[in-house]
Amino acid sequence: MPNHALVLGGGFAGLEAAIQLRQRGLEVTLVSNRPFLFVYPTSIWVVTGEKPFEEVCLDLGDVARRHGFRFVEGTVESISGAGRSAVVNGEKLAADHLVVAFGGDRLKPKGAELTHTIGGDPQAAVRARDALSALLARGRGRIAMGFGGNPKDGSAVRGGPVFELMFNVDTLLRRRGLREAFELTFFAPMPSPGERMGKKAVGALQGMLGKLGVGARFGKKITGFERDGVLFEDGSKLETDLTIFLPAGDGHPAVKGSDLPRSEAGFVTVDGGCAVPGFPGVWAVGDAAALQGPDWRAKQGHVAEVMARVAAANVAAVEAGRPERESYLPHVGITCLLDMGNGAAYVHRDDVTERMVPLPVVGHWMKQAWGAYYKASKRRQVPRLPGM
Ligand SMILES: Cc1cc2nc3c(=O)[nH]c(=O)nc-3n(C[C@H](O)[C@H](O)[C@H](O)COP(=O)(O)OP(=O)(O)OC[C@H]3O[C@@H](n4cnc5c(N)ncnc54)[C@H](O)[C@@H]3O)c2cc1C
Structure with a gap:
């Protein structure tokens, strides 16, 4: 029987963690309190009426079937790091690996x-x-x-x-x-x-x-x-x-009420490999985790996905008894297509470079195309591009 991973939260971080863990041969259960992933970066167009609400949603049950993991719609009421478990709609779920990915509060x-x-x-x-x-x-x-x-x-x-x-x-x-x-x-x-x-x-x-x-x-x-x-x-x-x-953002109430170590703001403390110190088999990724890095670091969707991939690789290393660990820290940076409705600007910042490239007209369509690509790639309808 393969070992079991319980992923809490069906956003960028949780979904990517579930997909990657499944690809590495684990049995995976993903729990989220809504039946869809909300693609926040394209949600600004719901407000302006450019996109219907449904177009910014990705059906998690459908994605789960396509990748072969189990999806449970439910609310995580509490978590226990020591027990690698969570109470979901009054029922206790436990696993060999617990991945905390339910974002934060505000x-x-x-x-x-x-x-x-x-x-x-x-x-x-x-x-x-x-x-x-x-x-x-x-x-x-x-x-x-x-x-x-x-x-x-x-x-x-x-x-x-x-x-x-x-x-x-x-x-x-x-x-x-x-x-x-x-x-x-x-x-x-x-x-x-x-x-x-x-x-x-x-x-x-x-x-x-x-x-x-x-x-x-x-x-x-x-x-x-x-x-x-x-x-x-x-x-x-x-x-x-x-x-x-x-x-x-603020720490998630379920994290604040748990036994997990957390930052002053209430985010889960992790090492560079997304492991929670002192809690073997417990990982935290995405907005839920206390991000390390330069002063200007920012919680972003692409960092959430990198953290998910790093955590999955490290879970696989633990399972195989290998000592090496990956780290998300070299990938902390700011990258976004800042949309303007009639164009966009590509913004990038890392340790060495700061870039801002205006993309009149085409930038708006590039961001729209990214939204379509994100959903199609998670549904396995198009191949994944490297790093996306
Ligand atoms: C308007 C907007 C625009 C953005 N634009 C960009 C951008 O252009 N580029 C970029 O990189 N980033 C962008 N971001 C940031 C990015 O969306 C977040 O960093 C990313 O969503 C974090 O992913 P996550 O999975 O960690 O958390 P979330 O996306 O918050 O997902 C958490 C999931 O957990 C679920 N959950 C929460 N509590 C519970 C519970 N108790 N029980 C069960 N499930 C629970 C939620 O329903 C949700 O599905 C934007 C954010 C916003 C708000």
């Missing part, structure tokens, strides 16, 4: 529930779409978009998608001849939002906001939200008709 600043958002609950993108579409139907208004910080872990801060959504909404308004009737403002507590992407990229992005006439409220701590605006530390209020806010 910080909840005062009044955040009064805002719209992206990330987290997939239905939030649908609610934001409906609110945006209702405001556009009114013909004029004030739209603010921003993101929050996490002083305990800068890698859990996510600003890129908010830049993308702002650019996409600007493009949408221009296409509809409505741009003059809408006031757009970008807000963030840090003085130079987006700096993790590198000086070149941040300069270009902030310059682009200015060029498009998007107002900026940078470097002011957010103290809360009201139904009609954003409140700042200096007592000022940004009046809005629609606020879209992406809070920074």
Whole structure:
């Protein structure tokens, strides 16, 4: 009987871990609390109405059948590292290898529930779409978009998608001849939002906001939200008709309530091989794990997939009694196609290079093509490209 791996979470990290572990001959069970993987990078287009919700979802049951692993739809209520087990919908599941891949939670600043958002609950993108579409139907208004910080872990801060959504909404308004009737403002507590992407990229992005006439409220701590605006530390209020806010990530409640070692922000501590120190057979990958690396590191989908591949390779090494281990650390970097609705910018940062390549028009179609490729490759309908 092959050994059994229990993978918790059906996002980028969990799905890749399940596929890779299966390919290495393990029996695999993947548990996730929704029947689909939500392809967050393409979810900005749900908000602008460019893509229907279903197109951003990948059916996990279907993918599981194609790869030969078991998919269980259920909520992980608690986990035990010592027992390599989890309680799922009241039932205890245990395995030889436990892979924690259920992402993280989000910080909840005062009044955040009064805002719209992206990330987290997939239905939030649908609610934001409906609110945006209702405001556009009114013909004029004030739209603010921003993101929050996490002083305990800068890698859990996510600003890129908010830049993308702002650019996409600007493009949408221009296409509809409505741009003059809408006031757009970008807000963030840090003085130079987006700096993790590198000086070149941040300069270009902030310059682009200015060029498009998007107002900026940078470097002011957010103290809360009201139904009609954003409140700042200096007592000022940004009046809005629609606020879209992406809070920074926080540790998952099931991790915080477990016996696993964790960072100050509540992410699972792992070594370079994604193994949890002191818990043989327990691994953590993707947003759930405390990412190591340079100061500017950021939790991203491609890093989540690298971590999943590294963990699977190391599980196989353990199973075969081989001493060598792979590490995700050399692969920590920022890579994304930052979409603008009418083009994109390729942004890359690693230890030695910082790149920002404008890709007018074609960039938008490249990101769309990536979304289609991601789903088709997971369904085994097209061959996997190296490293993707
Ligand atoms: C709007 C947006 C755009 C982005 N764009 C990009 C981009 O362009 N490029 C890039 O590289 N990265 C991007 N990212 C980041 C990327 O999406 C994340 O880094 C990636 O999703 C992390 O994958 P994960 O599997 O670790 O976590 P998640 O994707 O969060 O997946 C976690 C999974 O676990 C499940 N789960 C959670 N709790 C439980 C529970 N208790 N029980 C059972 N299941 C549970 C969830 O349903 C989910 O399926 C973007 C993120 C957002 C929000």
